[in-house]
Amino acid sequence: xxxxxxxxxxxxxxxxxxxxxxxxxxxxxxxxxxxxxxxxxxxxxxxxxxxxxxxxxxxxxxxxxxxxxxxxxxxxxx
Numbered sequence: 001x002x003x004x005x006x007x008x009x010x011x012x013x014x015x016x017x018x019x020x021x022x023x024x025x026x027x028x029x030x031x032x033x034x035x036x037x038x039x040x041x042x043x044x045x046x047x048x049x050x051x052x053x054x055x056x057x058x059x060x061x062x063x064x065x066x067x068x069x070x071x072x073x074x075x076x077x078x
Contacts (some may be wrong), residue, residue, distance in 0.1 A: 005037075
């Protein structure tokens, strides 16, 4: 069952930017807010093994040394 939500004391500059965003997306302010909430509320799905494999293949690595270089760079960047 749908529920009515309310946001109180929204700063004018935030409302102005939301109205501008709604206009750019050809939505009402309410429609834009609902779209933002729906996006934020989507449950993140864990990556499947097929997803991980596709991402790895997309890197175009040719040797194990290239993979090690990526891991090393990520580790050193922390």
